[in-house]
Amino acid sequence: QKEVEQNSGPLSVPEGAIASLNCTYSDRGSQSFFWYRQYSGKSPELIMFIYSNGDKEDGRFTAQLNKASQYVSLLIRDSQPSDSATYLCAVTSGGSNYKLTFGKGTLLTVNP
Amino acid sequence: DTAVSQTPKYLVTQMGNDKSIKCEQNLGHDTMYWYKQDSKKFLKIMFSYNNKELIINETVPNRFSPKSPDKAHLNLHINSLELGDSAVYFCASSRQGEAQPQHFGDGTRLSIL
Numbered sequence: 001q002k003e004v005e006q007n008s009g010p011l012s013v014p015e016g017a018i019a020s021l022n023c024t025y026s027d028r029g030s031q032s033f034f035w036y037r038q039y040s041g042k043s044p045e046l047i048m049f050i051y052s053n054g055d056k057e058d059g060r061f062t063a064q065l066n067k068a069s070q071y072v073s074l075l076i077r078d079s080q081p082s083d084s085a086t087y088l089c090a091v092t093s094g095g096s097n098y099k100l101t102f103g104k105g106t107l108l109t110v111n112p
Numbered sequence: 113d114t115a116v117s118q119t120p121k122y123l124v125t126q127m128g129n130d131k132s133i134k135c136e137q138n139l140g141h142d143t144m145y146w147y148k149q150d151s152k153k154f155l156k157i158m159f160s161y162n163n164k165e166l167i168i169n170e171t172v173p174n175r176f177s178p179k180s181p182d183k184a185h186l187n188l189h190i191n192s193l194e195l196g197d198s199a200v201y202f203c204a205s206s207r208q209g210e211a212q213p214q215h216f217g218d219g220t221r222l223s224i225l
Contacts, residue, residue: 032211043202043216044155051211088155097210098143099168102155 006089006103014111019076021106023089026070030091033065033072038086038105047087048074079110115139116217118203124223125193132189133220135203143167144186145204145214146178155202161186162208190222198224 003026013019021035032051036044050056050063050072062075072091076083086105093101116137125131137144145168146158160168161180175191186203200221204214 034213038153043218046213046215049211049213086153092211096168097208097212098145098160098162098206099157100214101157104152104154 004089004091004101004103006087006106008104009107010109011106012109012111013079015079015081017079017110019079019083019108019110021074021076021087021089021108023072023074023091023103024070025072025089025091025093025101027091027093027101028067028070029095030070030093032092032097033063034090034100035061035063035072035074036088036090036102037083038088040085044088076108079108081110081112084108084110116203116205116215118201118217118220120220121218122221122223124225126225127193127195129193130189130191131193131222132187133201133203133222135186135188135217137184137203137205137215137217139205139215141205141215142183142208143206143212144180144183145206146186146188147202147204147216149200149202149219151199159186159188193222193224195224198222 034049035047048063064073089103090100143162145160159178164180200219203217206212206214
């Protein structure tokens with residue numbers, strides 16, 4: 001069973017700090033990696049995706065991928081209370097471009 | 113101008129009943145998905161269709177049957193509902209190809225009494 005592991009948290013950071021969310025995956029064949037944000041009672045919302053080793057930045061968000069270590073992370077700079085949500089890591093698996101395996105999510109709380 | 117829309121939003125029914133959930137996307141995507149998110153918030157793929165062809169069929173009881181009348185619609189029919197079917201069911205869609213992000217609908221919260 002291909003797995004995606006995340007620290008369930010909660011991860012608590014003060015407003016303005018950097019929040020660091022981590023994810024490891026077991027399928028060496030995984031090609032594409034996604035971070036979704038899910039507010040309580042809402043649907044998952046795409047934050048970023050990455051498929052090459054290294055960093056990818058979009059505004060306050062930076063995704064980092066290290067395929068050799070099977071590790072992907074999301075950094076949120078200048079964290080805001082509105083960033084408080086569950087962050088889901090998802091990776092393509094089983095040799096498919098379409099099959100996403102999700103982690104169980106990390107609950108982030110940003111304290112004003 | 114909702115991108116991925118599901119109906120109904122809430123579904124409360126009794127054990128043993130049959131129910132359907134509908135999903136439509138207006139993004140012009142070729143691929144659609146059904147996910148189940150259980151009470152522990154774990155999101156798991158159930159089915160996927162690409163251009164009306166079934167491409168992902170996870171280990172799901174055969175009481176669950178997806179149907180895609182066209183590439184903009186993917187419905188989910190559930191027979192003989194059981195207590196363990198209580199969950200939020202999300203529909204999603206994406207373009208076909210590598211590294212295409214999936215866009216989710218608002219979910220259908222199914223509660224079995």
